[in-house]
Amino acid sequence: xxxxxxxxDNNPIARRNFLxxxxxxxxxxxxxxxxxxxxxxxxxxxxxxxGSEPATYLTLTQAEAAFFAAAVDTMIPADELTPSGSDCxxxxxxxxxxxxxxxxxxxxxxxGPFRKAKPEYGYQLPLTPRQFFAVGIVxxxxxxHKVYGKDFDRLAANEREDALKALxxxxxxLGDFDAKPFFEALLHIAMEGFFADPIYGGNxxxxxxxxxxFPGLPAVYSHxxxxxxxxxxxxxxxxxxDFS
Amino acid sequence: MATRLKEVDAVMVGMGWTGSILARELTKAxxxxxxxxxxxxxxxxxxxxxxxxxxxxxYSYRLELIQDPxxxxxxxRHRPSESALPMRRFGSFLPGNxxxxxxxxxxxxxxxxxxxxxxxRSHIVERYGAKAIPDDMTIQDWAMTYDELEPHYDKFDxxxxxxxxxxxxxxxxxxxxxxxxxxxxxxYPTPPLIMCESGLMFAKVAKELGYHPFPQPASNASRxxxxxxxxxxxxxxxxxxxxxxxxxxxAKAGPHVCVLPVLRADPKFTLRARAWVxxxxxxxxxxxxxxxVFTDTRTGEEYEQPAGLVVLSAYVFGNISLLLNSGIxxxxxxxxxxxxxxxxxxxQLSRLGVTLFFEDKVFNPFMGSPGTQMVMDDFDGDNFDHGxxxxxxxxxxxxxxxxxxxxxxxxxxxxxxxWGSTWKKATAKWYQHAARITxxxxxxxxxxNYIDLDPTYKDQLGRPLxxxxxxxxxxxxxxxxxCMEVALxxxxxxxxxxxxxxxLRRGDYNTVPYQSTHNTxxxxxxHDPKTxxxxxxxxxxxxxxxxxxxxxxxxxxxxxxxxxxxxxxxxWSADAIVTKYLKSPGPLVHA
Numbered sequence: 001x002x003x004x005x006x007x008x009d010n011n012p013i014a015r016r017n018f019l020x021x022x023x024x025x026x027x028x029x030x031x032x033x034x035x036x037x038x039x040x041x042x043x044x045x046x047x048x049x050x051g052s053e054p055a056t057y058l059t060l061t062q063a064e065a066a067f068f069a070a071a072v073d074t075m076i077p078a079d080e081l082t083p084s085g086s087d088c089x090x091x092x093x094x095x096x097x098x099x100x101x102x103x104x105x106x107x108x109x110x111x112g113p114f115r116k117a118k119p120e121y122g123y124q125l126p127l128t129p130r131q132f133f134a135v136g137i138v139x140x141x142x143x144x145h146k147v148y149g150k151d152f153d154r155l156a157a158n159e160r161e162d163a164l165k166a167l168x169x170x171x172x173x174l175g176d177f178d179a180k181p182f183f184e185a186l187l188h189i190a191m192e193g194f195f196a197d198p199i200y201g202g203n204x205x206x207x208x209x210x211x212x213x214f215p216g217l218p219a220v221y222s223h224x225x226x227x228x229x230x231x232x233x234x235x236x237x238x239x240x241x242d243f244s
Numbered sequence: 245m246a247t248r249l250k251e252v253d254a255v256m257v258g259m260g261w262t263g264s265i266l267a268r269e270l271t272k273a274x275x276x277x278x279x280x281x282x283x284x285x286x287x288x289x290x291x292x293x294x295x296x297x298x299x300x301x302x303y304s305y306r307l308e309l310i311q312d313p314x315x316x317x318x319x320x321r322h323r324p325s326e327s328a329l330p331m332r333r334f335g336s337f338l339p340g341n342x343x344x345x346x347x348x349x350x351x352x353x354x355x356x357x358x359x360x361x362x363x364x365r366s367h368i369v370e371r372y373g374a375k376a377i378p379d380d381m382t383i384q385d386w387a388m389t390y391d392e393l394e395p396h397y398d399k400f401d402x403x404x405x406x407x408x409x410x411x412x413x414x415x416x417x418x419x420x421x422x423x424x425x426x427x428x429x430x431x432y433p434t435p436p437l438i439m440c441e442s443g444l445m446f447a448k449v450a451k452e453l454g455y456h457p458f459p460q461p462a463s464n465a466s467r468x469x470x471x472x473x474x475x476x477x478x479x480x481x482x483x484x485x486x487x488x489x490x491x492x493x494x495a496k497a498g499p500h501v502c503v504l505p506v507l508r509a510d511p512k513f514t515l516r517a518r519a520w521v522x523x524x525x526x527x528x529x530x531x532x533x534x535x536x537v538f539t540d541t542r543t544g545e546e547y548e549q550p551a552g553l554v555v556l557s558a559y560v561f562g563n564i565s566l567l568l569n570s571g572i573x574x575x576x577x578x579x580x581x582x583x584x585x586x587x588x589x590x591x592q593l594s595r596l597g598v599t600l601f602f603e604d605k606v607f608n609p610f611m612g613s614p615g616t617q618m619v620m621d622d623f624d625g626d627n628f629d630h631g632x633x634x635x636x637x638x639x640x641x642x643x644x645x646x647x648x649x650x651x652x653x654x655x656x657x658x659x660x661x662x663w664g665s666t667w668k669k670a671t672a673k674w675y676q677h678a679a680r681i682t683x684x685x686x687x688x689x690x691x692x693n694y695i696d697l698d699p700t701y702k703d704q705l706g707r708p709l710x711x712x713x714x715x716x717x718x719x720x721x722x723x724x725x726x727c728m729e730v731a732l733x734x735x736x737x738x739x740x741x742x743x744x745x746x747x748l749r750r751g752d753y754n755t756v757p758y759q760s761t762h763n764t765x766x767x768x769x770x771h772d773p774k775t776x777x778x779x780x781x782x783x784x785x786x787x788x789x790x791x792x793x794x795x796x797x798x799x800x801x802x803x804x805x806x807x808x809x810x811x812x813x814x815x816w817s818a819d820a821i822v823t824k825y826l827k828s829p830g831p832l833v834h835a
């Protein structure tokens with residue numbers, strides 16, 4: 001399926017519009033699930049919230065943002081439970097995390113020599129998280145180009161799913177770069193963005209907390225724990241910002 | 245050239261639990277004490293305050309309160325034939341890094357070791373014969389008995405306001421408490437925490453099967469408590485943000501709540517944060533230490549702090565590193581089995597368990613604390629007959645809900661994909677309905693598990709990093725398998741809608757997923773200077789004015805978490821320093 005309005009490498013503005021919200025994506029015919037999502041009032045509200053934020057990033061390039069949006073929307077698709085991963089703010093979350101001290105390699109021992117090792121030895125690359133994701137995205141896009149003839153974010157929904165599964169199972173040939181740890185890091189940061197306190201930019205409107213029934217703050221239960229034994233405790237979740 | 249500071253009576257290297265306790269006991273005895281701490285100073289009111297303290301990402305994943313591996317980490321290999329690589333991020337264990345130490349972010353599970361744990365080797369030899377101990381299992385006795393330590397266990401309980409129920413009060417067994425524990429001179433300072441639904445379900449079934457479940461003893465005070473220092477702890481809020489976070493309710497015991505306010509007000513005590521001790525000044529001929537050298541991490545300037553008495557009160561790795569980097573004691577060699585420093589490094593068996601799903605039960609997993617669980621010790625230590633089993637040691641088995649922080653807590657039934665629509669639906673459906681029986685097991689010392697200095701990698705000060713050579717051995721796998729069968733029996737009897745696969749102990753030790761910050765050994769206690777670093781009073785055999793605190797002195801690791809005995813040993817050693825050493829400085833035990 002092609003569309004002359006579809007964003008591409010020569011048309012970064014169109015690509016940015018794609019990131020802005022569901023309507024552009026639907027017009028572009030790139031996100032079939034978004035059509036279903038638009039029917040959901042909660043999803044539509046979240047998409048509005050997403051649309052009101054400028055698609056500017058602290059560190060991500062447009063291509064990287066498009067990659068993350070496609071990845072987190074596949075991992076966390078829009079459905080009756082929540083809006084899609086990007087509409088939950090997860091790309092914003094990832095951008096801020098990769099721009100943070102953590103993204104720059106804080107709390108990591110980075111002295112050489114470096115050597116490949118068994119997974120039980122843990123992370124052994126010289127790359128910071130920011131660099132690791134940059135390298136991983138380039139390697140993944142090179143691989144999807146070989147297999148599908150285009151970047152990961154241009155793939156149809158079912159192809160994206162297949163591509164992520166190939167990464168997860170270590171079947172994607174990323175050359176010198178190991179697919180499995182890259183997938184694990186990608187899945188982990190997506191889950192962090194989905195479930196962390198909304199102050200970091202993801203979990204917009206506490207959708208993930210509502211989905212599981214996590215009340216957030218203030219988390220003072222000494223007077224409730226006995227009363228709510230085997231009885232569901234339901235409240236509107238509150239976040240750090242609600243107490244600040 | 246280091247700037248020489250004015251001599252003090254005693255210097256503490258590290259201001260966590262043991263540094264704080266020793267500083268308090270020694271200033272009480274009239275000594276001038278300097279407490280040096282590599283990390284920054286914290287105050288609960290500023291640093292553990294609502295709402296910021298309820299932040300899973302910041303504390304559990306960005307590890308706000310954890311040591312920075314860029315400054316110092318350890319290198320790792322599974323066996324001596326391999327070359328080690330640095331742990332570039334901490335994962336399996338998470339040492340603390342500020343005033344208050346790991347007690348800022350611990351969970352608070354508070355144990356005493358079993359009387360037989362204090363006599364591990366002689367107890368086993370007496371019951372099963374010397375042949376029951378495998379050749380490479382280098383277990384030893386502690387150099388003091390449970391009964392000798394009991395008053396100090398008791399003292400530490402009263403410092404922490406521990407919640408729990410006694411199962412053995414002065415020899416009288418009490419149903420509902422831990423009937424396997426050693427005799428206690430007093431009931432717990434505060435009653436057990438309010439139990440959650442899953443804990444009650446586990447206890448009912450365990451009891452029906454003939455076991456002896458009891459509420460987890462915890463340094464999460466169950467109500468406001470004025471401790472032995474006259475300081476007030478709050479009551480636990482069951483917030484579900486305990487481990488890895490600070491406590492805004494002052495209910496979780498730690499130096500900031502239980503000791504430091506008194507110390508800070510004492511003119512005989514000086515706290516110096518951001519002071520990283522790089523080595524001890526050692527006079528080998530005289531068998532004395534003369535002080536410590538530290539770097540002020542704000543300026544990079546080096547200072548020498550002379551002191552009459554040096555207390556090593558860093559984490560396990562800090563203690564070992566300072567001995568090796570100061571040339572104190574002979575490094576252990578696993579081939580010849582000569583040398584002592586770095587010997588008997590042990591860990592704890594964890595990440596064992598089975599998840600149960602109950603369609604018709606609601607657990608509110610976010611309401612809880614590390615103390616809201618029921619435990620049974622029927623298969624712990626030597627509480628059961630090991631005759632013919634082919635292994636030694638055991639596990640405590642437990643179930644409860646400590647937290648439901650959703651980045652980490654997302655139980656889904658077996659076979660569920662890890663992402664996508666199906667994953668979302670399962671996550672939403674089961675979050676409220678899962679409970680996990682977990683096991684924590686003993687880890688008995690093994691000849692080839694040890695610590696020495698790495699030949700390649702250095703810390704930020706340019707010192708060699710410690711190198712950990714460690715793996716699980718046959719005994720560990722057997723302990724885990726045997727105790728898992730018990731857990732599965734209980735799990736089936738609880739009649740869940742479905743069960744996950746048993747999480748077993750297989751393959752090489754993996755340093756990546758969190759297991760426990762219960763590293764032990766390396767500067768162990770003993771009767772013989774050929775096989776230990778410190779004598780029964782935690783006094784170094786190689787320097788009589790050097791005392792070494794903490795779990796680095798444990799000869800091996802029982803199934804229990806180590807903080808209770810760490811505190812008890814600190815009081816025991818402080819008592820020996822004040823009542824014996826200060827009156828007649830010199831070796832307190834003659835080898």
